[in-house]
Each structure stands twice: as structure tokens, then as C-alpha cells.
Amino acid sequence: MKKIGVLVTVMLFLFSLLGLTGCGSGGEKQGGSQQGDGKTANHLTFATAGTGGTFYPLGGGMAKIISKYVPSLQVTAEATGGSVENARLLDRGEADLAFMAGDVAYEAYHGLGDFQNEKKKFFALFKTYSEPLHIVTLQDKKINSIMDLKGKKVAVGSPGSGTEVKARALLNALGITYNDIDEQYLSFAEASDALKDNNIDAAIMAVGAPASAVMDLSAVREVKLISLTPEEISKVKEKHPYFFESKIEKGVYEKIPVEVETVAVPIVVAARADLPEQTAYEVVKAIFEHLPELQTVHRVAKEITLETAVPAVVPLHPGAERYFKEKGLTWK
Structure with missing residues (x-):
């Protein structure tokens, strides 16, 4: 009887541990956090470049605008080694959004140059400055x-x-x-x-x-x-x-x-290939409907316009394509 009692006690203890670790408890979504209204905000990472260049502050400004105007998203700009690294981060799914110079984006997508025979998977969202x-x-x-x-x-x-x-x-x-x-x-x-x-x-x-x-x-x-x-x-x-x-x-x-x-x-904002269409749509919409706000972040943002946003060197993400078609844009 003592052995049975000990066994029961151990099992109860193990069950209590499982409860404390939240297994099956319906807690936070992976990659998200609970907002004040009880909804879950999805976290996106925006890969930029070194802190001394243009990508980092401009990416930070875009991250703030997206987070502000798309309640379901929280975006964080992160410093990286720049365009080449960003293409690889998107391909591996280690970043959700990224800046890339047009030549790097083209070569990474087609498996040329520094990416010889290793095509990277991602889509463009829009062109920015040149x-x-x-x-x-x-x-x-x-x-x-x-x-x-x-x-x-x-x-x-x-x-x-x-x-x-x-x-x-x-x-x-x-x-x-x-x-x-x-x-x-x-x-x-x-x-x-x-x-x-x-x-x-x-x-x-x-x-x-x-x-x-x-x-x-x-x-x-x-x-x-x-x-x-x-x-x-x-x-x-x-x-x-x-x-x-x-x-x-x-x-x-x-x-x-x-x-x-x-x-x-051109400098392109790109997204990982499997970013949900609706998410990409909301990201692009937030930026282009709040350009004056972005222009206060960096002078090059004045070059970002709806008229020059496409084509963007590599194929557009379906969500970005939907937004620009709604705005009446056409491109080859």
C-alpha cells in the first residue's frame, strides 16, 4: 500500500509539472504575444543592414508604421550584414521582411553571381529609393x-x-x-x-x-x-x-x-516566399498609405511613390500584387 501511495504521489506531481509548463493550456501562439485586447500579435523580423547605413533607420521607420497601423502585427527591425545576408535569411525563413539592393535580389533569385547555382526563394514587395x-x-x-x-x-x-x-x-x-x-x-x-x-x-x-x-x-x-x-x-x-x-x-x-x-x-523590400498573402497585403498597404509619416524618418523615403513601386526586379508577392492592382497599377 505504501508503494501504491508513493506511485500516486509521483504521478500527481508529474501532472502538476505538466500543468505549470502550459502543455495543452492554450497559451501564446508561437511567434506571437498577447495584446491588451486579448488578440495575438504576430511578430515579424525586418532584416536591414549595419546601423550606420540607410537600411537600418528606414527599416526601423517602416517597422514602426506597420506595427502602428496593422494591429495584428508587431515588426522589429534588426541589423544584419546587408543585402547578401538578407537574401539568405529570407530563404531560410529566419527573416520575414528585408531590404535588398536590386542587383543582389536579381542574382539571388536567379542563382547568379554570389549565389551561383543556389537560387533563393523570396518575393519582392515594392521598390523604394535608388x-x-x-x-x-x-x-x-x-x-x-x-x-x-x-x-x-x-x-x-x-x-x-x-x-x-x-x-x-x-x-x-x-x-x-x-x-x-x-x-x-x-x-x-x-x-x-x-x-x-x-x-x-x-x-x-x-x-x-x-x-x-x-x-x-x-x-x-x-x-x-x-x-x-x-x-x-x-x-x-x-x-x-x-x-x-x-x-x-x-x-x-x-x-x-x-x-x-x-x-x-533600385532598393527593394522583399518578403519570405511563404509569408501569408494577407500579411503581405497589409504590410504594403500600411507603408503606402502612410508615406508622409515615413518621410520624416529619412530623406530617401521621399523617393518612395506608388507610381515607382513596381516592377521590382523579381516577381511580386501575391499580397503585394493584389494591393497594387487595387490601385490600378500595371506592369510587365
Whole structure:
């Protein structure tokens, strides 16, 4: 009888432990938290980039807007290594939303470049701002076209940077290889300083305009930006579909009083492939119906418009597609 009593006591103790751990108790949903009204908010992770760039503060602003205007969602912006890492995070389901440069998104989706033979699964939600390619030199340099870069010292971006990838793609599309130039792997700030000191002849920078590195350089030296010809732009777009024709408008740089013809890549907000359609729809709707609020977060948000939101380099998420069709947008 004593043994039976002990056994009963142990079983009761085990049952009490199961109750305390909440098994079968109908508690919180995985990935969600209880709100004050008793509803469950789904948590989404927004992958951005380093805290010193544009992706992080802009992503933080978008996360706040989505969380504010979609009661069922709570979004958190997280710092990451940037576009390449973000594509992999979405593919693995370790992020729900992410920023990606258009060239990275295109190559990741199609299994090219850094993603050779490893296609990543995700969808685009919309395009945001663009990063035009600046071909920067000095007025006293005999460089008036991109072909004049041959035989010159040219900064092409930091090793492995997005700028370096875009610079190489631009040059190769026009028949220029690193064998034709003396490539210098320099950051924007380093390239600006090198031009100031006459240690290089030109720099290629993929960056939103106005770029602080260009403004800093123009404060002490006479700067010029090189335009691409219509034929050169067509060649680049044909070779690399993620590029599009772009202009650096006259007046963007106070001391560069000309309009510059160039190419740019869009910055895309993407989502994991299995994000529910309704969730994607609500995310996109929250952003585009509260753009003035987003514009207070970062100046580049002024480039985000309904008219330029699509097409977005890779196929749209069905939820995003539904929203834009409701707004009467069409695209190829």
C-alpha cells in the first residue's frame, strides 16, 4: 500500500509539472504575444543592414508604421550584414521582411553571381529609393567619358562591397575589365580623400544622391560627374536587367551645375516566399498609405511613390500584387 501511495504521489506531481509548463493550456501562439485586447500579435523580423547605413533607420521607420497601423502585427527591425545576408535569411525563413539592393535580389533569385547555382526563394514587395552610379573625377583630369577610365587609377569600392560588384558589372558591360584600369579598392570616404590628394583619377560610387563623399570632395576640389551615353546605358541594361536609366538632377550637388545621365539599381523590400498573402497585403498597404509619416524618418523615403513601386526586379508577392492592382497599377 505504501508503494501504491508513493506511485500516486509521483504521478500527481508529474501532472502538476505538466500543468505549470502550459502543455495543452492554450497559451501564446508561437511567434506571437498577447495584446491588451486579448488578440495575438504576430511578430515579424525586418532584416536591414549595419546601423550606420540607410537600411537600418528606414527599416526601423517602416517597422514602426506597420506595427502602428496593422494591429495584428508587431515588426522589429534588426541589423544584419546587408543585402547578401538578407537574401539568405529570407530563404531560410529566419527573416520575414528585408531590404535588398536590386542587383543582389536579381542574382539571388536567379542563382547568379554570389549565389551561383543556389537560387533563393523570396518575393519582392515594392521598390523604394535608388542608388545611381556616380562616376566621379576632377575638372582638371582628362576624363570626359567612361572609356577615358582606361589606363587610369579608379576607385571601385571596398573589397566585396555592393559598389564593387556594381562597378565591375558596369565596366564589363561596356567591354572594360580590371585589366584595362588600375583598380583601387577604396570606400567612399577613402576615394574622396584619394581624389583630394590626387592619388587616384576617378571613383565609381553606387550611392543615393546627394552623397556626402561627393559633397565633401566638391567643397575643396572642382568636381565633375561623367555621364553615360544613351548607347552605353542600353548596353548596360541589356547585359544586367537590374539596372535602369537614371539621372542625377541638376542642382542636387550645388557645385556640379549639370544633369548627369547614368544607371541605377533600385532598393527593394522583399518578403519570405511563404509569408501569408494577407500579411503581405497589409504590410504594403500600411507603408503606402502612410508615406508622409515615413518621410520624416529619412530623406530617401521621399523617393518612395506608388507610381515607382513596381516592377521590382523579381516577381511580386501575391499580397503585394493584389494591393497594387487595387490601385490600378500595371506592369510587365
